Amino acid sequence: MSKKGWRRGVLVTGGVLTVGVVVAGISVLWPSDKKGPPPSAAATSTAEQGVTAESAARQFLTAFANGDARTAASLTDAPDTAEAALRDTREALRPASVLTSVTSVSVKDAAASATAGYSVTWQLGGERTWAYEGSMEVVRTDRWRVRWAPGVVHPKLAANQKLALRVDQIGPAVVDPAGQPLLAWDVGVAVLLDRRQATNLDDVVTKLSTAISPVDAKVTKQSIVDGLATVMSGQPYEVATLPEAEYQRIKPQIYNLPGVSFQSRSALRGVDPELRSYLMGSMHKALEGKDAGSRGWRVVAVDDASGGETVLHQQEGKATTPITATLRxxxxxxxxxxxxxxxxxxxxxxxxxxxxxxxxxxxxxxxxxxxxxxxxxxxxxxxxxxxxxxxxxxxxxxxxxxxxxxxxxxxxxxxxxxxxxxxxxxxxxxxxxxxxxxxxxxxxxxxxxxxxxxxxxxxxxxxxxxxxxxxxxxxxxxxxxxxxxxxxxxxxxxxxxxxxxxxxxxxxxxxxxxxxxxxxxxxxxxxxxxxxxxxxxxxxxxxxxxxxxxxxxxxxxxxxxxxxxxxxxxxxxxxxxxxxxxxxxxxxxxxxxxxxxxxxxxxxxxxxxxxxxxxxxxxxx
Structure with a gap:
């Protein structure tokens, strides 16, 4: 089998997020999920696992694209350090999808080391796309492994730095007749549920509704059940999009539930906590995706010690004129x-x-x-x-x-x-x-x-x-x-x-x-x-x-x-x-x-x- 016949990455097929492997012209697709490795990362044949530096790099990138930090880290020479860093990266960016590929392989020592070039494209919700190229060292220990370094995630990421997504604030999306802001666009966390991946669906739905309903009154056990019935098998249902602070508060209750995944998502947020009401929720649901304009955003490397930020990528935004609601x-x-x-x-x-x-x-x-x-x-x-x-x-x-x-x-x-x-x-x-x-x-x-x-x-x-x-x-x-x-x-x-x-x-x-x-x-x-x-x-x-x-x-x-x-x-x-x-x-x-x-x-x-x-x-x- 020619090594050029392999290609791994994240694809969107019929609206379903999948990870794909093309082997000798045959495309094999399976659902992307944050919890477990895809078959390519966990079940590649013994004859091919770790045989070459190139296959080790490809296996790592596949797991990395799939959000499977544990499998990706196990393919490095520093599993514990790598897993923590990869989890932090995924949590910081919460991508809708990630596409990776090996672009080149340069063998330094056929028995000991090589350099693999790679490309990564992050889809960060809405129209936010971030693409770049870099390289990683692949070394031979007990088998071929990626040599862990922050530059494996991004070439300009240094030691003691982490990635972060910054989205600029824009003017309010909806104001009352006096000009008081009612709703504003914000980046939230979409909570998604794939019923096929939930080992005990009733238990997962119960725990999700219990955790989320105090934050979003529209979310009940019945609303989740009804919502799941509206999506095709294999497609995740969006249970809710939560403000970052609320997500962090209930994260321990929902993060490890089987079948549950998370994405960054633009959403309308109530500006005044006292105005949190069913009406506001209904209104922002109806306006979601409309008149949002575009928000400036950037990906930065944050220094752990000083908190200083280095911009790795940025895009300017454009605000829109707010809608006036009659609500006083x-x-x-x-x-x-x-x-x-x-x-x-x-x-x-x-x-x-x-x-x-x-x-x-x-x-x-x-x-x-x-x-x-x-x-x-x-x-x-x-x-x-x-x-x-x-x-x-x-x-x-x-x-x-x-x-x-x-x-x-x-x-x-x-x-x-x-x-x-x-x-x-x-x-x-x-x-x-x-x-x-x-x-x-x-x-x-x-x-x-x-x-x-x-x-x-x-x-x-x-x-x-x-x-x-x-x-x-x-x-x-x-x-x-x-x-x-x-x-x-x-x-x-x-x-x-x-x-x-x-x-x-x-x-x-x-x-x-x-x-x-x-x-x-x-x-x-x-x-x-x-x-x-x-x-x-x-x-x-x-x-x-x-x-x-x-x-x-x-x-x-x-x-x-x-x-x-x-x-x-x-x-x-x-x-x-x-x-x-x-x-x-x-x-x-x-x-x-x-x-x-x-x-x-x-x-x-x-x-x-x-x-x-x-x-x-x-x-x-």
Whole structure:
């Protein structure tokens, strides 16, 4: 076999990082993994291992390219020293791939020494590529071995020096309307999982999620399992990209897990730790790889003693103009603080009725465990849905705010008996009073008289059943089906039937009532939200009456503990979701140019949501 028939290196084939060996024109490929040697390094035939200086150099470079420090070091004359240095190098640069080759071999003494020329190309994430050539001494001891020296890694690397990657900071990628930085590009550590290499996949996934979820709330055991299902066999799944400091903190828990590898990766990072939220994570995920510009970077040799740096390679960068998000830092923080003390999963979304700008989308730690509750979690809205039902009643001429209507403790519609909370009985009262007290029986009897499509039509007018493609995030608003049967329409009318809404959807509805027109939510200025699905102009004649009824909820109704907040309009809701009476608590409304929705899952009543809204509104002034 001609020695010229050998070629080893790292290749990218079909998106899969592999190490390749070409033997006599036959290409053999296998996955690259930081843990173990490829077959070429561990299973080369006895007849060829160590026979020549050239084959020893090639075997070393193959293991070096593969990140297999132990095998590479075993092919040197100083295994312990070499292994430590090679591990440090790999950890410092965290390459996406490495390509190596032997470029020449000069034999000095056929029995004792030779010089092998080599080339190395590092792919350091993004468009960062570093290539160079050097040489190494190969000596004969018990067999041919590479003589270890720092210059084996790079020709200008001296004793007591280590390589390091430096990436320049650039301006923020995303700012709020006041110019406060929200997200900035940074170099993080991508945590990759190859399920084929994980000897006990369930154990590895459990340990990864346990270690990473405190750092990145989106990472759960289920999210990793779901993510693995989206990649082809043989391709690694990116579990998360962590900030360097966070990676170093949890590194002892994850570094040696089988099937787990690491790469340097550009990523968006939250600038203000207090603004760490599910929304920020969703936004940076949507913007990853966009408008990043290019960052200056350099590879340096760092002196162990002095800390001085010698530049080995550098490239200038170019910054970009930051994107402006509508998120207001002070409003987002106020929302997060208002939610923080609530032990149950809770979320708050705030939207400006005048512009549709999303001012805040916050949730607490308990909600983080359930996913994106603020923007996507749809649950029964309870009596907050009476905003929709009241609008339908007003439009269909069934009543005006001052129409006297019965509010008995219970009422029967078909085979269904519906009670008020604790069966309170107000006798006969104006519609506005029944709305403020959240009288189920009044609205049940009215709903039975509505057309089958009245509720979905009114919901469409308030933006509850449209699909919003909001650049930067993923949202779900609500679902309000047609109810041809009286019993089903009655359940839907009080938010206990098949109706489901998210905090995002209810915030849009409240903003629409406040604005008196359709509100298109937006998060990134200059990037238009596309709206599809059912939507219609809100009823101009009904909305002033509905606003008055929502004001009465605060002044004398179920949210009267917030009567001291001037100009506040709202609607409370308690939505049973289990036969045992367990229920979610809601409060939605608006004050000035802030419309909001608060959901406390399993809150038992609307009271916790009302308290959160009060704390939030008092904080934003």
């Amino acid at each position: 830092s002070e409003i987002q923080k106020a929302a997060q603080r208002a939610l923080a003390a609530q032990p149950k999963a809770a979320a708050l979304v705030a939207i400006a009725p005048s512009s549709g700008e999303i001012l805040a989308a916050a949730q607490n730690a308990a909600a983080d465990q359930l996913g994106d509750v603020a923007l996507q979690k749809r649950v029964p809205p309870g009596s907050t849905f009476k905003m929709v039902t009241a609008s339908a009643v007003l439009q269909n001429g069934l009543a005006t705010p001052d129409t006297p209507l019965p509010c008995p403790g219970t009422t029967r519609v078909g085979a269904r008996t519906l009670p008020n909370e604790n069966r309170f009985d107000l006798g006969t009262v104006p519609l506005r009073t029944a709305f403020a007290a959240s009288c189920n029986t009044t609205f049940a009897e009215l709903a039975a008289k509505l057309p089958a499509d009245a509720l979905p039509t009114a919901a469409a007018q308030l933006g509850l059943v449209a699909d919003y493609d909001v650049p930067g995030i993923t949202t779900l608003a609500g679902s309000v089906p047609t109810s041809p049967e009286d019993a089903q329409r009655v359940e839907d009318a009080i938010g206990q039937g098949r109706v489901e809404t998210s905090p995002f959807g209810m915030a849009v509805a409240a903003a629409t009532v406040a604005a008196g027109r359709n509100v298109s939510p937006v998060l990134l200025r200059g990037r238009r939200t596309s709206v599809s699905g059912a939507i219609a102009p809100p009823p101009a004649t009904a909305l002033p009456a509905l606003r008055g009824m929502m004001r009465e909820v605060v002044t004398s109704g179920t949210a009267k503990e917030l009567a001291g907040i001037a100009g506040l309009h709202g609607k409370t809701g308690t939505a049973e979701y289990q036969d045992d009476g367990r229920s979610h608590g809601w409060f939605v409304g608006f004050r000035g140019d802030v419309a909001f929705a608060v959901l406390v899952m399993d809150g038992g009543s609307s009271k916790p949501a009302v308290r959160i809204a009060g704390d939030f509104l008092n904080a934003v002034g």
